[in-house]
Amino acid sequence: MNGVLVLRTSPAARRIALAAALCGGAAFLAGLWAAPQRAWLDLLVSSFFLISLGLAGLVFIAIQRLANAGWWSAIRRVPEGLMDLIPWAAVSMLAVFLGRHYLYPWSRPGALADPRLAAKSAYLNEPFFLARMAFFLGVWSLFAALMRRSSLAEDREGGLAQHRRQAKLSAVFLVVFAVTFSFASFDWLMSLDPFWASTMFAVHTFAGLFLEGLAAITLCVVVLRRRGPLAGVVRESHLHDLGKLLFAFSTFWAYTWVCQYLLIWYGNLSEEIPYYLARTNGAWLPWFVIDPVLNWGVPFIVLLPRAAKRNTSVLFAVSAVVLVGRWLGLYLIAAPAVLPGPRIGALELVMTIGFGGLAFLAATRSLAAAPLVARNDPFLAESLRHHA
Numbered sequence: 001m002n003g004v005l006v007l008r009t010s011p012a013a014r015r016i017a018l019a020a021a022l023c024g025g026a027a028f029l030a031g032l033w034a035a036p037q038r039a040w041l042d043l044l045v046s047s048f049f050l051i052s053l054g055l056a057g058l059v060f061i062a063i064q065r066l067a068n069a070g071w072w073s074a075i076r077r078v079p080e081g082l083m084d085l086i087p088w089a090a091v092s093m094l095a096v097f098l099g100r101h102y103l104y105p106w107s108r109p110g111a112l113a114d115p116r117l118a119a120k121s122a123y124l125n126e127p128f129f130l131a132r133m134a135f136f137l138g139v140w141s142l143f144a145a146l147m148r149r150s151s152l153a154e155d156r157e158g159g160l161a162q163h164r165r166q167a168k169l170s171a172v173f174l175v176v177f178a179v180t181f182s183f184a185s186f187d188w189l190m191s192l193d194p195f196w197a198s199t200m201f202a203v204h205t206f207a208g209l210f211l212e213g214l215a216a217i218t219l220c221v222v223v224l225r226r227r228g229p230l231a232g233v234v235r236e237s238h239l240h241d242l243g244k245l246l247f248a249f250s251t252f253w254a255y256t257w258v259c260q261y262l263l264i265w266y267g268n269l270s271e272e273i274p275y276y277l278a279r280t281n282g283a284w285l286p287w288f289v290i291d292p293v294l295n296w297g298v299p300f301i302v303l304l305p306r307a308a309k310r311n312t313s314v315l316f317a318v319s320a321v322v323l324v325g326r327w328l329g330l331y332l333i334a335a336p337a338v339l340p341g342p343r344i345g346a347l348e349l350v351m352t353i354g355f356g357g358l359a360f361l362a363a364t365r366s367l368a369a370a371p372l373v374a375r376n377d378p379f380l381a382e383s384l385r386h387h388a
Helices: 011-034 034-066 075-083 086-103 126-157 160-187 201-227 236-267 273-279 284-302 312-337 345-369 380-384
Strands: none
Touching: 011 034, 011 160, 011 345, 034 075, 034 086, 034 126, 034 160, 034 201, 034 273, 034 345, 075 126, 075 201, 086 126, 086 273, 126 160, 126 312, 201 236, 201 380, 236 273, 236 284, 273 284, 284 312, 284 345, 312 345
């Protein structure tokens, strides 16, 4: 392939994204004055959504590296762009700690008067919680920086040294990620209700993270192909593979969703069933039903035909639906533990759009900083001929 493809984002688009991010920040500050508990909850949901996008990009890269996959090399910069969201998301995630008393019952003054919380205080205490949060975010940011540095070095140097380095980093990262993300999901989401626990929770949260990342990668690839930068690079076979992954992992998400529900329903233990009783009654029930429809029903039905997986309009629409479903899924995990009923209104909409603007600015900055098609990747020629 001759020439170097570089992303050029229009100044107008960046101004709109910056305005959206500023509006999201202003909405959060206004929410702190009018409805602080709701504002902190929205910050937690949006921050976890953003950190999940970044981690999904890094996990996707690590899996492809360890599998010695060749098909994805032409679109490698897209998950790298998502990966670069991690430091930005880490800042907003750390800010959630400031609102801990509104979110986490175990952190409130007098919480240790409850013997059930006192029994967990060695783990659920504020200094240890903050230390774990800083450690997890720092480790993930470090791996993202190391992978990005190695990727750019491969562009300059060529050869196989950086390729092998990325494979080694990927192997270490996936092990570290499995442990740290499990604990992070326990800390940031499950401890919102410190009297409830699920052995499926970390797996289910990971399934949502990876599904979210696949939807974002697919959507970005479709947009870049339509707008021209990757028009001559991304083939229908690449789209087909992304569509198959999106189809498969929406089903994996549904499998973990059903497994967690059935285990708790069948066990019928008094310390477990309140989680689902809250979410399947009253105003929460319609949202609980919509959750699997968006995250599984739509991608499963729409992406069944082979032609649908190769259609950019279909892939764009399905990816957008899944991203909305993933936000709703996180909201349904967190909100019933904090609020008496669903509050999805202007505050949630503006803050979510604000985080979307932040994600756009960070991702496009990363994509514009290097050629859109990574040079000197040993599998690039294979990827460009993918199913030719």
